[in-house]
Amino acid sequence: MEVVKGEEEPKKFVVEEWSGSSSTKLIRTATITTSPSSITIRRSGSRFNQIWRRILQAFVPEGYPSSVTPDYAPFQVWDSLQGLSTYIRMMLSTQALLGAIGVGEKSATVIGATFQWFLRDLTGMLGGILFTFYQGSNLDSNAKMWRLVADFMNDLGMLMDLVSPLFPSAFVFIVCLGSLSRSFTGVASGATRAALTxxxxxxxxxxxxxAKEGSQETVATMVGMALGMLLAHVTMGYPLAIWLCFLSLTMFHMYANYKAVRCLSxxxxxxxxxxxxLLHFMKTGQVLSPEQVSVMENVLPLWTTSWSSKNTKFLHTRVCIGVRVSSLNHQEMVRLRESSGSHYEKAKYxxxxxxxxxxxxxxxxxxxADVLQAFLHALVMANLFDEYKSAHSESYSWMDKHYQNLVVKLQASGWKTERLxxxxxxxxxxxVSPSDKID
Structure with missing residues (x-):
């Protein structure tokens, strides 16, 4: 705001109007000049740009791009593309499913179709509860992998719907399997989405x-449904064309999902x-950035690779955290007691x-903080087993010398060290530590 003053009293009052959700992205839209006898408004910028910015605000977070991480935009682009392919394929699989339960046939009964649909949904609900029970608390630990698994299960569910008309005798069983598969998708996708947000x-x-992701998904849904209905109409009566379109879109869907999770840092x-x-720090004394680690980490389940779990890249598979003490035998308990020394007087593991x-x-x-320290200590020990026979003492020494420095460098590189x-x-x-006295 600028005030123009005369020698004795204000003659003009000038106010600039700015628009924008972030102070770094403000754009001047008008200049208003008032005097005792008149008011003048001078518009700045094109009206098209103003309308476009208003529309964009419905789809991107306020303050974008400074209000989100740099990997937000590429992830959302690939995520929208995979969602688009999903809704197109959904029209093809739903068309096949409705035809299989008798929609459009005079011989079909309402109660029969209703029961089959109810049984399908019931199976999905129960499957979602079971999946949450067994894996719900583990989804945060590997959001990238579970997001890929979720979309793969969704593809499998739609494939079941498309296959179901080919096996009338096993129709209900196949449809229920498809619903069960999609129930895993709902739980895993929702949980990982929360972590990514x-x-x-x-x-x-x-x-x-x-909220803005909901707007993006709504647009993708509408476009996908429109294209899906068009594709379903064009391919109706041509099974080969339906399968070709479905499989092509499925391959693109998985590729888009892979690219989306690869964008995440x-x-x-x-x-x-x-x-x-840790492995890089032990070799070089330096800490990798989140962007560097994102290129190196594996986003696919370990069983999809032919590499051994003892590969140094998968060193974490050689660590088991939260072991049940009663599962250890007498010899292991003796070794556990013998290995506990002065280090454990302060540690909580x-x-x-x-x-x-x-x-x-x-x-x-x-x-x-104790969990993070324990896991890193275990990684150090597992890495040193191949070089030292006395890996216990060597790992204690390494932790005493380097652990605090490692944590400081992790924080300086942008890593969150509050928890593992x-x-x-x-x-x-x-x-009770062997050095403690028992009253």
Whole structure:
């Protein structure tokens, strides 16, 4: 705002109007000049640009791009493309499913179709509850992998719907399998989406990001349904064309999902990212950035690769956190007691090597920082087993010298060190150090 003053009293009052959700993206839209006898408004910028900016505000978070992480835009582009292909294929699979339950046939009964649809939905609901029970607490620890798995299960579910008319005798069974597969998708996709939204939010704007994603998904849904109906109409009566379109779109869907998760540079520490960071730090003394680690980490399930789990890239697979003490035999308990030394007087965990695997026993009073320290210590021990026979003492020495420096460098590189994203730790223990006195 600018005030033009005369020698004795104000003659003109000039106000500039600016528009924009972020102070770094403000655009002047008008200049208003008032005097005792008149008012003048001078517009700035084209009206088209103003309308376009208003429309864009319905689809991108407020303050974009400074309010979100740099990987937000490429991820959303690929995510919208995979969603578009999903809705197109959904029209093809739904058309086949409705035809299989008798829609359009005089011989079909309403009660029969209703029962089949109810049984399909019921199976999906039960499947979602079971999947949440077994894996719900583990989805945060590997959001990239579970997002790919979720979309693969969705593809499998739609494939079941498309296949179901080919096997009338097993129709209900196949349809229920498809619904079960999609129920896994709903749980995994929703949970990983929540984790990614928190990652994108730089200004505590997770709710705004989620809302704008809903707008993006709505547009993708409408366009996908329109194209899907057109494709279903064109390919009606041509099974080969239907299958060719479906399989082509499915391949593109999986490719788009893979590209989407590859765009992500998560700053949270999970088991694999911690392993990559630690190995590099032990070799060079430097910490990789989230962008560098995102290129190196594996986004596919380990069973999809032919590599051995003992590969250094998968060092985290040689660590088991939250071991149940009662599952250890007498010899292992003796070794656990013997290995506990002065280091454990301060630590809230115990380490036990067993057949190349490092087991972690967490103390019942341990907190998130203790879990992270225990896991990194176990990784150090697992890495040193191939070089030193006395890996226990060597790992203790390494932790005493380098652990605090590692944490400081991780924080300086943008990593969040408040906690380790790991599978739930169900079993904990309490113990008395050999140096403690018991009254």
């Amino acid at each position: 928190q990652h994108f939010a730089l200004q505590n704007n997770a709710a705004d990001i989620s 998560l700053t949270t520490l999970n088991c694999e990212r911690s392993s990559i960071l 115990l380490l036990l090597e067993q057949k190349g695997t490092v087991n972690i026993v967490m103390h019942k009073d341990s907190v998130a 994203l790991s599978p739930s730790i169900i079993w904990r223990a309490d113990w």
